[in-house]
Amino acid sequence: TGSIVNTPNFPFKEIPVLEPLTFEFHVPVRMLNDCAVAVLGEKMYGAGKGLRNLVYVTLSTGLGGGAIVDGHVLIGKDGNAVEVGHLTID
Template identity: 65%
Template sequence: MKRRYAVGIDLGGTNVRAALGDDRGNVLARVEEKTERRKGPEGIVKQLVRMVLTVTSELGLERIEGVGVASAGTLDPERRVIKVFANLPFNEIPIVDPLERELKVPVKLLNDCSTAVVGEKTFGAGRDFENLVYITISTGIGGGVYVDGHLLFGKDGNAHEVGHMTIDMEGRLLCGCGKRGHWEAYCSGENIPNYARLLLHGREKEFEESMLSKIVGGD
C-alpha cells in the first residue's frame, strides 16, 4: 500500500514545532523554533511556511496530503482563524487561507489539545477508551475531550477550553484572555509566579525566613 504523508504543526505561545509524518504514525523529520511574536500574524504565517518547507525538503512538498495546524487559543472554525490567542500580543490570526495560498495544499486548523487527544485515541494510551480527557499545562492550560467515542467541540468549537473555566469567583488574577478568575490565570506556566505572589501577600516576612526563599535566592 502506498504510504501517505502530512505535516503537523504545533503552534504555542512560546514555541512552534513542525513535523513530517506518515499514515503509520512515524515521524520522519521535525523542526522547532521560538514563536515569532514581534512581526504580527503575518510573521507567524511566514514562519510556518518556512518550517513546512524545511521538513518536506527531502520528500518534496508535492507529495504531502496536507498540513494540520494544532494551535493554542480560542478558534473560529467557520472563518478558520485563531480568534483569541491569550499568550500572544495580538488577537486574531488568519491561519488556514494564507497557508493554503502559499503552500498549495489543504490546511486544517484544530485546537492543540483536541489534536493531542486524537493522537492518544489513535496511537496512544486512549485507544481502548470511548471517554477520554487530555489536559496540558504549558504556557497556558488546555484540554481535549472524547465523549462516547466522539471528539467534543460544542456549539462554537471551543467546549474543551478548560483553562478558561472560572475557578475564583473573586477574580483576583487576570487571565491572558482579558478575563479574571480563570484556571489559566493561576496554574499555567506563564502565571504560576503570579499565583505564588498572591498566596504570599501579607506573608512576605514569613517567606523571607523560609527554606524555599533560600533555595530560590529570595525571588
C-alpha cells in the same frame, strides 16, 4: 473563519491560517484548539488508542482540556467545550 482570531497567551490578531496552508500543501486543513488536537493525537497514536471515551488535561501556560466522547472529539459551540480554565501560571 480560518484565522487565528484571539489567543490568551500571545498578542496574535486575525492571522490567516486555513487558506495559506490549503494553498501551499494542496490538502484539506482543519483548525482546532491545542487541547482538542492533543486528545485526538492521544487517541490515534498514544495511550488512548482504541478507546471511545478519553479525557486529556494539559498544564502549561494555563490549564486546558480535551475530550473524546463516543469516538467524537467534543468541540462545543466556540471550540472550547472542555477548556477547564484560563489560568495563567506564574
